[in-house]
Amino acid sequence: MTIADLDAGTPLIEVAAAARAWLAEHLPADWRAAALDGRTADLERIRRARAARWYETLGESGFATPTWPREHGGFGVGADAAAVIADELTRLGAGRPAEDFPGVALAGPTIIAWGDAAQKERYLRPLALGRERWCQLFSEPGAGSDLAALSTRARRREDGAWVVSGQKVWSSYAHISDFGLLMARSDPDERKHRGITYFLLDMRSEGVEVRPLRQMNDEAEFNEVFLNDVVVPDAARLGPAGRGWSVAITTLMAERSGLSGRPGVGPALVDGLAARARATGAWDDPAVRDRIMSAFVAEKALQMTTVRAFVELGEREPGAEGSIRKLAHAALEEEVGRIAAEIEPFGLAAGTRDPDGAADRALRAFLSSKILSIAGGTSEIQRNIIGERLLDLPRDRDPHAGLPFRERPRG
Numbered sequence: 001m002t003i004a005d006l007d008a009g010t011p012l013i014e015v016a017a018a019a020r021a022w023l024a025e026h027l028p029a030d031w032r033a034a035a036l037d038g039r040t041a042d043l044e045r046i047r048r049a050r051a052a053r054w055y056e057t058l059g060e061s062g063f064a065t066p067t068w069p070r071e072h073g074g075f076g077v078g079a080d081a082a083a084v085i086a087d088e089l090t091r092l093g094a095g096r097p098a099e100d101f102p103g104v105a106l107a108g109p110t111i112i113a114w115g116d117a118a119q120k121e122r123y124l125r126p127l128a129l130g131r132e133r134w135c136q137l138f139s140e141p142g143a144g145s146d147l148a149a150l151s152t153r154a155r156r157r158e159d160g161a162w163v164v165s166g167q168k169v170w171s172s173y174a175h176i177s178d179f180g181l182l183m184a185r186s187d188p189d190e191r192k193h194r195g196i197t198y199f200l201l202d203m204r205s206e207g208v209e210v211r212p213l214r215q216m217n218d219e220a221e222f223n224e225v226f227l228n229d230v231v232v233p234d235a236a237r238l239g240p241a242g243r244g245w246s247v248a249i250t251t252l253m254a255e256r257s258g259l260s261g262r263p264g265v266g267p268a269l270v271d272g273l274a275a276r277a278r279a280t281g282a283w284d285d286p287a288v289r290d291r292i293m294s295a296f297v298a299e300k301a302l303q304m305t306t307v308r309a310f311v312e313l314g315e316r317e318p319g320a321e322g323s324i325r326k327l328a329h330a331a332l333e334e335e336v337g338r339i340a341a342e343i344e345p346f347g348l349a350a351g352t353r354d355p356d357g358a359a360d361r362a363l364r365a366f367l368s369s370k371i372l373s374i375a376g377g378t379s380e381i382q383r384n385i386i387g388e389r390l391l392d393l394p395r396d397r398d399p400h401a402g403l404p405f406r407e408r409p410r411g
């Protein structure tokens with residue numbers, strides 16, 4: 001089996017073997033050795049120096065975007081095979097970095113589902129090769145969980161182009177992005193979920209102002225994005241005008257699935273935690289051991305549920321059941337963050353600034369551990385989805401459902 005033969009019918013065990021064989025042949029030897037020996041700092045240095053070339057090689061092979069059709073640079077395999085490939089890449093630190101998540105996991109699938117021929121031709125290849133980076137411009141100060149309440153405006157000009165004005169917030173990686181997935185209200189006389197149009201915004205357009213925000217974990221991954229009368233050509237509209245909510249559902253489903261846990265069963269978060277507990281002596285405390293073991297069991301259950309979900313999903317679009325995994329994943333990250341902080345108390349107490357040190361990593365893990373319970377839809381919203389769509393509980397009532405957006409009370 002070579003990668004030329006990989007397709008939707010290839011058994012998973014052969015997909016894994018093909019990925020391993022390809023990586024053995026193409027991943028630079030020092031990169032591979034640093035990953036297998038667990039030399040994190042060396043791996044980071046090697047990756048930084050070789051990233052651009054490596055992501056081109058990965059993109060050309062199809063392993064960066066395996067579910068995409070062959071003509072757009074993938075193999076057309078299902079989510080289960082993609083999970084197997086992701087696992088092989090993760091083991092060697094060879095997958096695309098976190099900042100490419102909005103492009104690879106969100107923009108690609110949405111453009112494949114909704115793009116016209118010219119858009120697929122223009123955007124997919126550079127994305128697969130790691131040459132262009134994307135961000136997601138959905139959330140606004142008044143529209144997060146209730147995303148359809150967005151009020152960024154897109155007005156159509158006589159020549160067919162759009163003029164967009166408004167403010168977005170929490171836009172991860174917008175400061176290093178070439179393009180943004182943008183939702184804007186094109187018709188406030190329509191009801192809330194209608195009258196929204198979806199655009200592929202060139203972030204270098206005049207009037208796009210990106211202001212980074214510093215987070216409590218000391219990273220500056222988020223941004224506010226101000227759109228000041230930005231002219232967007234109609235060729236950058238994705239899907240029909242006014243049907244942007246349907247396009248966004250494709251993005252949101254892909255996002256939830258992408259944030260719901262590592263697709264392989266193997267060493268992961270809690271193994272690192274156990275190793276730190278042994279190194280610090282915290283392991284001798286039976287109460288700590290008990291919590292670590294509970295987290296270990298929860299992680300294994302999540303991994304196996306994720307593998308099962310990916311196998312059952314095959315080529316089907318991810319659905320509401322992804323909310324269960326996202327909820328479980330967020331709870332696990334929080335618990336791991338709490339335990340990490342408790343077994344490295346000196347880092348927290350002293351607020352040490354030793355960026356490569358274990359105590360500093362524990363502090364950052366603790367401060368970052370809430371991320372998954374907010375990003376991509378909060379845990380409360382996932383519970384609502386599970387209640388309404390999987391358990392058939394009554395839906396949230398909206399007393400203003402019939403009103404045009406312009407007449408809805410806001411605040």
Ligand SMILES: Cc1cc2nc3c(=O)[nH]c(=O)nc-3n(C[C@H](O)[C@H](O)[C@H](O)COP(=O)(O)OP(=O)(O)OC[C@H]3O[C@@H](n4cnc5c(N)ncnc54)[C@H](O)[C@@H]3O)c2cc1C
Binds near residue numbers: 135136140169379
């Ligand atoms: C790490 C990270 C990265 C992010 N990246 C991006 C990005 O790249 N692009 C982007 O567009 N956005 C991004 N976001 C924003 C994220 O999608 C929103 O923060 C999220 O949807 C919540 O919206 P909000 O912050 O406006 O909170 P709100 O919607 O104001 O919610 C506040 C609280 O009320 C609860 N709540 C609200 N409505 C209900 C309800 N109906 N039932 C029960 N409880 C409810 C919420 O659960 C929450 O606890 C990111 C967020 C994080 C944390």
